[in-house]
Amino acid sequence: MAKGDFNAVRVLKRVLIYTALVLAAVLFMIPLVVLVMTSIKGPREIVNIFALPETMYWQNYVSAFERMGRGIWNSVCITVPAVVISTLVGAFGAYPLAQFRFRGDSTIFMVLLAGLFIPSQIVLIPLFQIIRALGVYDSYVGMWIVHTAYGIPICTFYLRNFFATIPRSLMEAALLDGCSVAGYFFKILLRLGKPGLAAVFILQARAIWNDLLYGNTLTRSDAVRPMTVELATFVSQTDVQYGQLMAATVISILPMIVMFFVFRREFISGMLGGAVKS
Amino acid sequence: MRLETEKKLTFGAFLLIPLVCILVFMVYPIGKSIVLSFHRWDGISPETTYVGLRNYSRLFADVRFWTAVSNNARWLAFSLALPTALGLALALLIDQKIKGESLFQTLFFIPYTITPVAVASVWRWLYEPRNGLFNKFLQLIGLAKYRQIWIGDPSIATYSIMFSSLWWTTGFALVLYISGLRNIPQELLESATVDGARFSQRFRFVMLPQLLPSTIVVLAMSGISALRVFDLIYSLTGGGPGYATEVLATMMFDVSFNRFEQGMGSAIAVTLFVLSAVIILPYVYHTSKNLEDITNG
Amino acid sequence: MKRRMTLVLISVLLVLLIAGMSVSGAELWHYWLSGGEREALDAFLSTAREQYPDVEFTERGISGASTEMRRQLGAAFLANDPPNVYQSAIGYDLKSYVDAGRLAPIDDVWEAINGEEVFSEGLKSMVKFDGHAYAIPLNTHIVSHIFYNKHIFDQYELDIPTTWDEFKAVSEALRANGIEPFAAASGWETYNFYAPLVSSLGPEGYLALGNGQVSFTDPKVKEAFRIYGDAFVSAYMFGWSGYGWAEAANEVINGNAAMYLNGDWVVAYFESAGWVPGEDFWFFPAPGTQDVMIMQVDALAAPAGAADPEGTAALLTVAGGVSGQSAFNAKKGSVAANLNTPPDIYNTLLKATYDRVQQVSAEGTMLPNMLFMLPPSLYQELGRQVSTFAMDPTEQTLEQVTKTLENMRQDLLEEGAFVNWNAM
Incomplete structure (x- = not known):
């Protein structure tokens, strides 16, 4: 009887959870x-936004793809390396800050974080000058560098806090076992931090994939210009093509969904990785 | 002793790349902006004119600036509370070992991946006074007299934009919280369950402390994005009607590039930078210290 | 042996010839990005390519319109790498580049296309400074024509209003029949304010206001605000401030609202929605603008120090000439700035607009959009203040709004920021 009650409560709970989720x-x-x-x-x-479409006007997708085709490839070439590099560089910064106490550590942490507060619209002109001085204007490399630099604060911040939950005693033990300080990072910390790294990957991928500001300022040619710059052209000052804009948006979301699925698995494997701790 | 040296060298090398990047790509441009904020510059001319503190004194005397600041304050309150709470709630629901978990996760995350221009267009339609979904719905349930001009009424426009922002950005908190939940050692939760702890107790005493790293980041990032909020406002209302939905970033953009006063624009940018740092940094510093105490006893 | 020598000689000659022709090129930065704008640009560029097969014309679209263009150019100037030609406004914006020493005079091109003869006086004063020409006007959009849904006007047997009283009577009749009289959109209020301004101040007064010579607290300016409130704001549809310009146009197409005053680029939007000019919609001059037209102009300007001056000259020559203007304007849905452009490129509606331009140029005044005359900060502020007034068209708001604008005018007078366009 008591067990029956327990089950009823359980079932009710499940029903409530599903109802809430489906509603949301x-x-x-x-x-x-x-x-x-x-x-x-x-x-x-x-002109009738909420009316159901009468016919399928696939032309929007054709036009959107024609206009953005090259841009999508450029965006892939910019995003994939930039995400990997920025996450890695962020992890570089996060490791010492999370696992080691030294004089000025919080100052360094604060300096790295201060990058989060920079209003990006205003730094574009100096940034443009630096990128030109480095000779990487209008190139993938330039975009990787900028996205890495501007990704460092968030990556370091998140990963530093994430790594801080991994007890320092684990590092001490590994070092006693003869593991090198750098080796601990590459062999153990990166593995243990999988859920955190996956989260940072997703956030960075989204930020870089959708970036319009840097792409617009630091690229010029069709061969480098990211997709977002093309996408923004469907809404102009005195003309709009909402159909094509929305088709282009759907196209731009798809790779994100794929990426999300890929890194979702990393979340789960991270959960198993958590067992290593005990 | 050798270990200590190795640690110092390795950690120094690890920190070098991020620090150099920050110095070159952030400290330098910000320095430039600070210098520019003491000048008058139209953005085109080869010359700038030194004006001392004039940009700042004009800025602080401008009603428009204070409207923008108060709107930023409202955005701050909103961003800290709602997307965080909703993201956490959805993450907890999804974490209940449900069917179709990946489907739900993806669905809640998708809005976050949509480009602001498209988000703004869709929400402008939803908010449209005559045919928009919100007003149609009110009409349908017989509340036609409560129809609103969602983004066109100065008294509610900011809240309407916030609501669309909630839909847009909850995915961020969601991802971080799911990753945080997945990092909680199963044994901890299991032992709490065995001890007969109710969900609310497990949540308070096991999950919430374990979610602290995620929470710190979510709150800090929400706070920062609230101070820097730009895209949705710019695309939906351009800061209007009048100056009703203006925030510092939209004001900075308008002043710099529509009014050709980049010196003034830089003064706004520097103010925004300092405000963000003053509001967010102490919080981050404090919580990060706490975090260490918890982890390492 | 001899044959081989000849071959070598010929190849050497060929190589020399190709090198001598040295392919020249010109890059155009623009924000004609969407729909008809894009088609107009493509048509213009292919005309340029036909006329100058040796020049390689490239283009770069910059989303974010004139604002973003200014930022991009600012960066390009710092790097000493500006484009050959860019899409420019006329008047104040253009002059700010000239004053900064960033533009090269284009007097040769101006002479080659006979600029003095082919452009109207009003336009010339906004692209020529100190006797030098700096930009080629491409087109003329009209921002003082009211477009109306013909089906609605026919159904309720309404006549085209020519005075403010008639306009108000039409609005009342429409309201009585459950039709919203006037569609409007947030951020575009100023475009509705020009007609009241002209009818209260007269064309000279309008120009004087643009030159900074009229106080915003002048009774005539206040009267303009009252006309705007009485005639337009009271006729605005429910929730107008929650609409974008295209969504407001939808309301006219769907028969929910009867009239709309935006730039005449809405014609392209109407047509893309399947509307036929003359059948579904037509236009009339806003009350008070019978012998006046307010125009919005796109021009092409050439930064100083760009590579390849020949390419630049080629592109500008095509832009100023009849064939370039024909190609561009037929697609853009605007009247060519070059007065010699044959009117057979226009459809019925544009032909009617063109006829009015001819008539007004001869008997009345073509006025520039305030955008081209006022210092940019005042123009932007005017937009915000008209919007503020439209949200609450009371005497109290009127006082506050005109005072704010007048304070700003005083500051700008002190800085010497106004330009006297009559003297240009």
């Missing part, structure tokens, strides 16, 4: 549905 999901989906619906509407139908 439906609400979250409404704007997405509007977005996708608009992406398959012809210009004549767009």
Whole structure:
């Protein structure tokens, strides 16, 4: 009898959890549905945003892809290396700050963090000058460098706190076992920190993939210019093409969804990795 | 002793790259902005004119500046509370070993990946006074008299933009909290369950402390993005009607590039930088110290 | 042996010839990015390529319009690497580049295309400074024409209003029939304010205001605000401040609102939605603008110090000439700035606009958008203040709004920021 009650409560709980989730999901989906619906509407139908599309106007996707094709490839070439490098460099900074006490450590941490507060619109001109001086204007390399530099604060901040949850005693033990200080980072810390690294990967990928500001200022040619710069051209001052804009947006989201699925697995494997601690 | 030297050398090398990057790409541009904030410059001319503190004194005397500051304060309050709470709640729900977990996770994350121009367009439609979903819904349930001009009424426009921002940015908190939850050692939770702790107790005494690293980051990042908020406002209302939805970043942009006063724009940027640092840094410093005490006893 | 020598000679000659032709090039920065704008640009560039097959014309679209253009150019100037030609405004914005020494005079091109003859006086004063020409005007958009839904006007047998009283009567009739009289959008309020301004101050007064010679607390300026409040704001549709310009146009297309005053680029938007000019919609001059038109102009300007001056000259020559203007304006839906452009490139609506331009140029005054005359900070502030007034069109707000603007005018007078465009 007592057991029956327990089950009823359990079932009720599950029902409540699912109800809440489904409700939230439906609400979250409404704007997405509007977005996708608009992406398959012809210009004549767009004047009625909330009417269902009468025909599938795939032309939007064709036009969007024609305009952005090269840009998508450029964005991939900018984003993938930039995410890897910035996460790694952020982890470089995070490791000593999380695992070692030394004079000035909090000052260094604060300096690294101060980068978070820089209003990006205003630094563009000096940044442009630096990038030109380095000879990497209008190149993938220039974009990697900028995204890495501006990714350092968030990556260091997050990973430093994440690494700090891994007890320092673990490092001491490993070092006693003959592991080198650098070796501990590459062989153990990066593995233990998988959920954190995966989270940083996702956040950085999203930030870099969607960057318009740096792409607009630091690239010039079709061969380098990221997709976002093209995407922004569907809304102009005296003309708009909402159908194509939304189609382009859907195209731009897809790689993010794929990436999210990939790193979701890292979350889960990170959970197993957590068992190493005990 | 040799170990200590090795530690120093390795850690020094590790810190070198990020520090150099910061110096070149951030300290230098910010220094430039500070210098520029004491000048008048139209953004085009080869010459700048030194004006001393004039930009700052004009700025602080400007009603528009204080409107922007008070809106930023509202954004700060909003961003610290709502996206964080909603992200945590959704992460906890998803973590209950449910079916379709990946589907839900992805769904809540998708809005965060959408480019601001598109987010703004979709929400402008949802908020449209005649055909928009919100007003249509109110009409449908017989509350037509409560219809609002969501982004066109100065008294509520900022809150409407915040609501669309909630949809847009909750994915951020969600990702960090899921990653935080996944890093809680299972044994900890299991032993708490065996001890008969209710969910609320487990949450308070096991999960919440373990989620501290995520929370610190979520709160700090929310705070910073609240102070720097720009894209959605710029695309949805451009700071209007009048100056109703203006924040420091939109003001900085307008002054620098629409009004050709880049010296003034830099003064706003420097003010924004200092404000962010003053508000956020002590919090980060304090919480990060706490974190160490918890982890390392 | 002899044959081999000839071959070698010929190849050497060929190589020399190709080297001698040294392919020249010109890069154009612009923000004609979407729909008809893009088509107009492409048509213009292909005309340029036909006329100068040896020059390689490239383009770079800059999203974010004139604001972003200014930022990009600012950066390019610092790096000494500006484009050959960029899409520019006329008047104040253009002059700020000239004053900074960033633009090269284009007097040769101006002479080659006979600029003195082919452009109107009003335009010339906004692209020529100290006797030197700095930009080629490409097109003329009209921002003082009200577009209306013909079906609605036919159904309720409404006549085209020519005075403010008639306009108000039409609005009332529409309201009585459950139709929103006037569509409007947030951020575009100033474009509705110009007609009241002209009808209260007269064309000379409008120009004087642009020159900084009229106080914003002048009774006539206040009267303009009152006309704007009475005629336009009271006719605005429910929730107008929550609309973007395209969404407001949708309301006219869907028959929810009857009239709309934005730039005449809305014609391209109407047409893309399947509307036919003359059948579904038409236009009339806003009350008070019968012998006046307010124009918005795109021009091309050439930064100093860009590589390859020949390429620059080629592009500008095409831009000023009849063929370039025809190609561009037929797609853009605007009237060519070059007065010699044959009107057969226009569709019915543009032809009617063109006829009005001819008539007003001869008998009335073509006025520039305030955007081109006022110091940018005052122009931006005017937009915000008109918007503030539109949200609450009371005498109290009127006092506050005009006072704010007047204070700013005084500051700018002190700085010597105004330009006397009549003297240009």
